[in-house]
Amino acid sequence: MAKQPDNQDRNFDELALRFQKNIYGGLKGEIRLAVLERDFQEHFNFAPFGNETSKPLRILDAGGGQGQFALKFAQAGHSVVICDISIEMLKLAEQEFVKHGLQKNLRLIHCAIQDLSKHLDSQECLFDVVLCHAVMEWVMQPHDLLVNLPAYVKPQGLLSLTFYNIHSLIYKNLLRTNFKKIQAGDFGGSRGSLTPINPLYPEQVFNWFGELPLDVLATSGIRVFHDYIFNEEHRERDPKSVVELELSFSRKMPYQLLGRYIHVISKRV
Numbered sequence: 001m002a003k004q005p006d007n008q009d010r011n012f013d014e015l016a017l018r019f020q021k022n023i024y025g026g027l028k029g030e031i032r033l034a035v036l037e038r039d040f041q042e043h044f045n046f047a048p049f050g051n052e053t054s055k056p057l058r059i060l061d062a063g064g065g066q067g068q069f070a071l072k073f074a075q076a077g078h079s080v081v082i083c084d085i086s087i088e089m090l091k092l093a094e095q096e097f098v099k100h101g102l103q104k105n106l107r108l109i110h111c112a113i114q115d116l117s118k119h120l121d122s123q124e125c126l127f128d129v130v131l132c133h134a135v136m137e138w139v140m141q142p143h144d145l146l147v148n149l150p151a152y153v154k155p156q157g158l159l160s161l162t163f164y165n166i167h168s169l170i171y172k173n174l175l176r177t178n179f180k181k182i183q184a185g186d187f188g189g190s191r192g193s194l195t196p197i198n199p200l201y202p203e204q205v206f207n208w209f210g211e212l213p214l215d216v217l218a219t220s221g222i223r224v225f226h227d228y229i230f231n232e233e234h235r236e237r238d239p240k241s242v243v244e245l246e247l248s249f250s251r252k253m254p255y256q257l258l259g260r261y262i263h264v265i266s267k268r269v
Contacts (some may be wrong), residue, residue, distance in 0.1 A: 004184040047076035057128035063135035067093035074105035083109040137164035137196035153268040166199035220250040221259020
């Protein structure tokens with residue numbers, strides 16, 4: 001299978017439905033939602049995760065794809081902007097909002113995050129919450145993407161970021177004895193694959209956070225052991241315990257740094 005070109009950011013137009021099923025569906029998706037919702041409930045003191053009487057907020061889902069969490073915010077009465085380079089992913093988001101009668105709470109912008117400022121006027125550029133989930137690993141310049149995100153966060157506003165963890169990818173290949181892949185440093189995904197083109201070292205991303213006007217509030221691993229259970233039958237036989245234990249170990253070292261994804265919540269200073 002041909003490698004994904006290394007000179008362009010990833011567009012999911014041809015993989016939208018597969019992405020929806022593999023990333024958000026099944027036990028993998030259940031674990032992801034459980035960890036994110038736990039983190040949100042601890043640090044978002046507004047609906048739908050905190051105070052139900054909170055005033056309507058402005059939410060940006062940057063690279064938001066089908067807008068799964070954006071929908072939850074809209075259902076709580078907040079105003080949501082979703083931007084994405086994939087028109088097919090945006091169509092999926094629009095379908096869900098229409099199905100729930102929430103079109104009035106939604107604005108879709110078909111563009112890369114790097115170009116978002118071209119589509120917003122000066123009064124629209126600041127948001128109470130910015131979500132950027134599973135995007136950094138699909139762009140060629142992840143540092144540039146991250147350092148521009150605080151510009152969209154209001155003072156004391158919140159940024160929720162997830163990224164694909166290269167340690168997890170390396171460890172899984174070690175367990176599968178894919179030694180040549182490790183020795184070659186060949187970690188980018190093939191065309192048609194859901195393995196990112198640019199998996200990231202958490203230590204590097206944490207250093208980047210240190211450069212920014214952001215205070216880190218929480219860091220969690222997502223799928224810290226699930227993906228290493230290679231027997232599918234064993235992995236699925238007790239999903240309740242899997243989710244409970246994923247939550248339990250998601251912030252403990254060294255397990256946190258084995259998560260397939262890392263979630264960071266930070267506050268704009």
